[in-house]
Amino acid sequence: MSENLKTIKELADELGVSKQTIRNKIDKDFREKFVQTIKIKGNNTLVINNAGYSLLKKTLQNDTAQTAKTLQNDTAQTAKTLQNDTAQTAKTLQNDTAQTAKTLQNDTAQTKLICFLEEQLDKKEQQLSVKDKQLENKDTQISQMQNLLDQQQRLALQDKKLLEEYKAENDSLKALKMPTEDTKEEQANSQPKEEVKALKFEIRALQEELNKQKIHSQEEREKLKAELTTHKKWYQFWK
Known part of the structure; x- marks a missing residue:
């Protein structure tokens, strides 16, 4: 495949995601601007041009960063909750021990x-x-x-x-x-x-x-x- 056109499988391999993830990002507007249909070995195959590849790569990077940030926030919240629970448990245990x-x-x-x-x-x-x-x-x-x-x-x-x-x-x-x-x-x-x-x-x-x-x-x-x-x-x- 040419450097300006890539199949969904090629994009998935290069970006390290699944083909389904690529398909989920291709909406109607994206299809109209960046997707073409060509014949490869007698079959109609969707290919994405270089601009679409750049956009998908940026979108996936943003999603990854957002996911990492969300995971970080969730981890911090979980740690805080666990810390509060531990403190409360320690306080309860201390009160029970004193009683x-x-x-x-x-x-x-x-x-x-x-x-x-x-x-x-x-x-x-x-x-x-x-x-x-x-x-x-x-x-x-x-x-x-x-x-x-x-x-x-x-x-x-x-x-x-x-x-x-x-x-x-x-x-x-x-x-x-x-x-x-x-x-x-x-x-x-x-x-x-x-x-x-x-x-x-x-x-x-x-x-x-x-x-x-x-x-x-x-x-x-x-x-x-x-x-x-x-x-x-x-x-x-x-x-």
Whole structure:
């Protein structure tokens, strides 16, 4: 083919595009100005003159430049979008990490508080156990005192019985009116009564002290249980 006329295939090969791309650029106006039909090997073939070749080359170069510019803009926009997404993801991750750390910190604080309260409760339970043992000892002492009181009462009854017998023996001696013997009898009657009265007073004092310690121990148990229940509720609420 001559240098001034080129087929579509020759143009496509020289410009590095497909024949379809060349055909897409040949509109009616371009055909009228730059395209001719000649016979090659007995077939009608479209050929384009040199001016049309220059125009197509310039048009394709412009298209390539525009495509490159568009691609560059798209790449820049994509990079910017990716950068924004990455920044947003990093910020979200940072916030989530901070929130998680805060939650863990709160949970740790609540756990430490619960552990501390449980330790305090254990200590109080141990103290109450010691006090319960002391109360048991008091009960034992009271029981012993009660036995002593019973023994003293039995002795007092025996002494009373002996005194009654002694009084009966002395009825026959009333006429003698011996002051010394009367004084001894009064002392013998009053001594058991005073001992019994003292024992009763001591038992009553021990019983009152025992009741006070029992009430105090129960109040401490209820107070500790209430505190532990309250803190556990707050722990579940914040959790």
